[in-house]
Amino acid sequence: MNQNIVKMEYAVRGILPIRAMELARELKQGVKKPFDSIIFANIGDPHAMGQQPTTFFRQVVACCDYPELMNYNVFPNDVKRRASKLLSGIGGGGIGSYSDSQGPLKLREDVAQSISDGKHDCNPDDIFLCAGATDGIKSVLHLIDFGQGKDRTGVLTPIPQYPLYSATLTEMNLVQIKYYLDEDNAWAINVDSVHSIVQKAREKCTPRALVVINPGNPTGQCFSRRNVEDIVRYCSKEGLIIIADEVYQENIYAKGMQFHSFRKVANDIGLGPNDITIASFYSASKGYMGECGYRAGFMELYGLDPVVKNQFRKHRTANLCSSNAGQVIMNCIVNPPKPGDESYELFAKERENVLMSLTDKASKVSEAFNSIKGVKCNRIDGAMYAFPSITLPKRAIEAANSAKMAPDTFFCLDFLENTGICVVPGSGFGQREGTYHFRTTILPDTEKMQRFLVAFEDFYKKFVAKYTD
Amino acid sequence: MNQNIVKMEYAVRGILPIRAMELARELKQGVKKPFDSIIFANIGDPHAMGQQPTTFFRQVVACCDYPELMNYNVFPNDVKRRASKLLSGIGGGGIGSYSDSQGPLKLREDVAQSISDGKHDCNPDDIFLCAGATDGIKSVLHLIDFGQGKDRTGVLTPIPQYPLYSATLTEMNLVQIKYYLDEDNAWAINVDSVHSIVQKAREKCTPRALVVINPGNPTGQCFSRRNVEDIVRYCSKEGLIIIADEVYQENIYAKGMQFHSFRKVANDIGLGPNDITIASFYSASKGYMGECGYRAGFMELYGLDPVVKNQFRKHRTANLCSSNAGQVIMNCIVNPPKPGDESYELFAKERENVLMSLTDKASKVSEAFNSIKGVKCNRIDGAMYAFPSITLPKRAIEAANSAKMAPDTFFCLDFLENTGICVVPGSGFGQREGTYHFRTTILPDTEKMQRFLVAFEDFYKKFVAKYTD
Structure with a gap:
């Protein structure tokens, strides 16, 4: 079999969640545990954590499924209007037909319009x-696959x-060139250090793209405007394609923080389609909508050579x-109800509830982690995750080594059990070598998140005590 | 860019449909043509050709989208029951959550039960x-990708x-080993000739799998039981994995003909999971349901080494x-309403209407082709296509060569114009070299199909006359 598949790793669905599923089964079978239920804080799946879907989106897709x-007299008129418009835009025989491989033109026009803002055309x-973004990212990485030695x-x-990135690169036998985000500087990118890594990498491969999330x-983290400018300038100079994973652009929590699109910043500093290639990715799975199960997303391929774009189109x-x-859901996202529409008020309320709750949890979670000695967590500017660093006692690291486990895996497994x-x-x-972290989502509801933080503090202290002489 | 993508070809969406779309646009703009509308007989997309969706399926999926x-009092009770059952089977927060990568266990159990028949367990x-089957087939081919030289x-x-097969093999840089179906023998597979091709191929690569459609x-065509047995025996002996594309198994039209599953026939002749590996594929897009736009399918990986299966699971x-x-639609397909259920009568009627109409067209289409001198068409046993051979005059072939086109492309383009x-x-x-064919679907409705056949006969005769001295 394909050895690249054997080599690939995908931690988000790795050993921890597998064990968590087993524990859930054991609980169901009545096995006694020191807890009553599992909190799955391993995966960015908002609805699984209790977040409610956006009514307008679901009404429109139900209407497209069954136009009868x-x-x-069940749905508001704007829902019916949207469903009719989409069915005619998809063409063919409705939602059961194949649509255009690139996406029906009418739907792509709506996406383009949502990106265009007067200053930047799409x-x-x-x-x-x-x-979903995963599909798009994999096919773009596949496109740039190239050469030997x-x-x-x-x-x-x-x-x-x-880990989608490392897994896909392994699968496709591309070289992963690692650059480190600066934890002491809000996880910013240091362009000078990226440059020295690129220089060194050129001895053994040809760097062609840089991934930013x-x-x-x-x-x-949410990159500062200045940081985005630096990266764009650097990639333009070095001829690196930017793979901009911007699926969390709706999820910004920190006051005064703003999302800066790599493509728009490039334009703002005077770089056009002949100066830089940027593939940006967006998804229905994240944001306030969290519609993971529909598998929907889009990509903008900016500045891609038209000949290559045609090949890509053929490949798709x-x-x-x-x-x-999924395309219906995506259309509702890029073109949501507007003030005055029958569905607007409910839509706006649902959207705000989700984002406010996430904003609230974002600050509470990082504060709680930082209040524990030995744990340090950067401010959660956006996305859905905290990535605190944890200090592990030397004896815990030794115990992990004996168990042939990474020390943080050893810690997380013990925490789970x-x-x-x-x-x-x-x-x-x-x-970075010698540092230990874990990722948790901030998706569990407020009460569960509170239970999480209390349990964590208690467990971490006991763990440290247990492994400290 | 990836040169394998440059090399790959995908005719079903190639030059002909691209020109047909242009013609449709020109018609819309009021350009005069010798026809009023385009008949897209190039792609197996039933709903685009006017086939109506199955009510039960669409009601269930609409209910899952919007459980409210x-x-x-809009849907029958069995629809509501099924939707509730599926929402609980998918788990998480309903249809908007990620589900198990392999497919939720409850849904896989329903698939397995639909395959099990007392004699064969799944x-x-x-x-x-x-x-969809495409996704499954690509990932299985990717799994067996292996080695150099x-x-x-x-x-x-x-x-x-x-062309999915040739396109995917090119994309993955695998060797396509061509074996010919026997046109004079109802497109059967001749195992002896396959064997000599395998022997010869071994000089330059390692044959590991055989695709059957x-x-x-x-x-x-629909293979005879005997033919399926021969192929299974041969592949077991030679250690070839069978990639069984069985997406058209519901579409059997010829009287007395029956679909024979490769996996079940293998079992019947005493071959178990240690003797043979068979990957079979099924799709929501074909059959009587034609739900292409939901992108749903499943595969059964029978006899796959458990270690490899685990790697495959990780990869997925x-x-x-x-x-x-899509998974909801697939569940309705494998577990449709039963006699006595509220939705049964309508379901059975809808299903029968589609299959009867296809059966009717299948025989009319092959008869009409065979009534034209110079055209020959095997009986359409199943699937959705006719693949008649056409005799082309020498001067037409020369004209095609001057136009740097394959002679049948030259013919089909002229037919389209x-x-x-x-x-x-x-x-x-x-x-086979020196023979010329085209593929048409039998999906256009009876009236359009009639128009097609009349227009074809007329055009073909004129075409032959034009290029005959």
Whole structure:
């Protein structure tokens, strides 16, 4: 079998969640545990953690599934209007037909319009609808796969990173070139240090792209405008494609913080499609909507050579199309109800509730971690995660080594067994040698999150005491 | 960029449909043409050709999208029951959550039960839900990718074949080993000739798998039980994995013909999971349901080494999950309403209408082709396609060569320009050197199909006359 598949690792669904599922089964079977239920804080799945879907989105997709519903007095008129418009935009025989592989033009136009803001234009021809950002990112990485030996494609990925990147690079036999985010500086990117890494990497491969995740996963940072400018300038100069994972752009919590799109910042500093190539990714799974299960997303391929874009388009056709139900959801996201529409008020309330609750938890979580001696957590600017560093006693590290486990895996597993709380060890995302972290989502509801923080403090103190002479 | 992507070809969405779309746009702009509308007979997309969706499926999925609908008196009770059962089976927070990467256990159990028939058991652990058969097939081919030079994986594909196979093999840099279906013998597989091809291929690569498409695409054949047995025995002996594309198994039209599952036939002749590996694929897009736009399917991986299966499972987790809306549709397909259920009568009527209409068209289409001198068409046993051979005059072939086109592409393009009917040239699927074919679906409604056949006869005669001295 394919040895690249054997080599690939995907920690978010790795040993911790597998054990957590087993524990859940054991609980169901009546096995006694020091906890009553599992808190799955390992995966960014808002609805699984109790977040409610956005009514407007679901009404529109239900109406597209079964257009007969338009004849009943069940849905507001703007829902019916939107469903009719989408069914005609998808073309063919409705939602059950294949749609255009790139995404139906009408739907891409809506995406483009949501990106255009007067100062920055977006061309619907640059937009590709896809089955979640994962699908888009994998197919773009596949596109730039190239050459052998020193000509083998290298891709710069942040450390820590979302393991989709390392897993996909391994799977495709591309070279992962690691650059470190600066934990002491709010997880910013240091362009000078990226440059020396690129220089060194050129001895063994050809760096062709740089991945940025902003807001950050697992780090929860939001890059400053200045930082984004620096990166864009650097990549333009070095001819590196920017793979901009911007799926958390709706999730900004820190006061005064703002999301800066890599593509728009590039334009603002005078870089056009001939100066830089930026692939940006967006997803229905994150933001305030959290519609993971529909597998919907889009990418904007800005500045891509038209010949290459045509090849990419051809390549996408062999996948036929992404789910139309997902494309419907995506359309509602980029073009939500406007003030005056029948569904607006409810929509705005639902959206605000989710974002306010996340904002509230974001500050509480980092504060709680920072109040514990030995734990340090950067401010959660955005996304859905905290990535605190934890100090582990020397004897705990030895015990982990004896158990042939990364020390943070050893810690997280023990935490899970004692509290029923599932987080992901930092080693699954990468971290500076000798440091230890874990990633937790901030998605469990306020009460569960509180239970989490209390249990963590208690467990961590006992763990440290146990392994300290 | 990746040169394998440059090399790959995907005829079903190639030059013909692109030109047909342009013609549709020109018609809309009021440009005069010798026809009023385009008939897209190039792609197996039933709903786009006017086939109506199955009410029960759509009601269930709408109910899962917006569970509030269960409180209205809009849907029958069995729809509500099914939706509740599925929402609890998917787990998490309903259809908006990620579900298990392999497919939720409850849903896989329903799939397994639909395959089990008393004589043949199916293990839910062998079932993987996926985003249409395409997704499944690509990931299995990726799994068996292996080695360099003489150890490079070779995959036997029929000629003619569905271009997904050649495109994916090119993309993954695997060796396509072509074996010919026997047109004079109802497109059967000749195992002796396969064997000599395997022997010869071993000089330059390692054949590891054999693709079979049954019922056939583009050929519309249904293999005899005897033929299936021969293939299974041969693959078991030679250690070849069978990639059984069985997405058209519901579409059998010829009287007395029956679909034979490769896996079940293997069991019947005494071959178990230690004797043979068979990956079978099924899709929501075909059959009587034609739900292409939901991107739903499943695969059964029978006899796969457990270690490899675990690696495959891990690999699938990096895709998170397939669309839950699609999984809901798939569940309705494998577990449709039963006699006595509120929705049964309507369901049975809808299903029968579709299959009867296809059966009717299948015989009319092959008869009409065979009534034309110079055209020959095997009986359409199943699937959704006819693949007639056409005799082309020598001067037409020369004209095609001057135009740097395959002769059948030249013919199909001329047919399109004159009639507005879009079919796919045989060269896109592969054919014996010196023969020419095209593939048409039998999906246009009876009236359109009639218009097609009349227009074809007229055009073909004129075309032959024009290029005959």
